[in-house]
Amino acid sequence: MLDWNDTQYFLAVAESGSTLSAGRVLRVSQTTVARRIAALEEALGLTLFERRRAGYVLTAVGETLLPQARALRASAAQFVEAAAARKRDAGGTVRLTAEESYVVGVLPAMLRDLRERHPDIVIELDASEDVRDLSAAAADVAIRVTKNIETGSGLVGRRIGDDYWTVYCSRIYAATHSLPRNRHELAGHPMIGGGGGAIGRYYGTWLRENGLEGAIAMQHSSVSGLLSAVRSGMGLASLPCFVAEADEDFVRCLPHARSGSREIWLVTHERLRHVPRVRTVMDFLGEALRRHADLVTERLLTPSQAVLGASPTTLST
CATH class of the missing domain: 1.10.10.10 (Winged helix-like DNA-binding domain superfamily/Winged helix DNA-binding domain)
Structure with a gap:
């Protein structure tokens, strides 16, 4: 030979x-x-x-x-x-933009695994509530939560799942208080308001529609503050299930509801879809987010309050 x-x-x-x-x-x-x-x-x-x-x-x-x-x-x-x-x-910087709730509550472990698998890729993370214009190169990859993904703007990507929301408290709070059995009982519990940006606007509308402005015990200007306040046991908040179900300290109080047909998307611009480092990030995060979405869906099929002794059949939003 x-x-x-x-x-x-x-x-x-x-x-x-x-x-x-x-x-x-x-x-x-x-x-x-x-x-x-x-x-x-x-x-x-x-x-x-x-x-x-x-x-x-x-x-x-x-x-x-x-x-x-x-x-x-x-x-x-x-x-x-x-x-x-x-x-x-295949290496270099990829600019990733997402809402703060995803940056804080969902992405850390995924980005750690991405780094271990692809050490030549550096993620530049933009925790912004503003929608970055990918066609103007304001970012390379985005996680979008939206009713309608922009058409005709050159965006390509994959749908991750539906944006479900419901009310959560902490395990500390659940251990010391009786939890609401329906949305009408929420007024008897302290609510944590705010969250800033898109989440703050959506959550604020929900609080007003349910007449819960008077139940607000604390108002936070950021998602991080909102999550930390709920985790401390101070009160309840309506949160995206995609984020809250990833936190073992959170207890779901009421069944979930789809938030106005909003969906979760992972997108990039068509001019970047074949750039190796962008393709790598899209493929890796696409699979990781899809697995997370499947896990969240599985958890939502099991009412949290059943563990605490409440009857899930009496719960309604």
């Missing part, structure tokens, strides 16, 4: 004139060079060099094969450079 690595020994000897000089170039012993040349000649069934006291001299056959050997070396170098360029394209 021909060992293609032996061609580098052939070239080194042909270009230096001796196994000793070739060994210095290749940083191996003279004996190793001589042995590899002999192995190459045996594999080819040809004599490539005349062994002389002054060194190795190419035979006529060796002279004929020298240009092809040099072409093989050049092709190998081109292959290595192409692979290196591909690796450079």
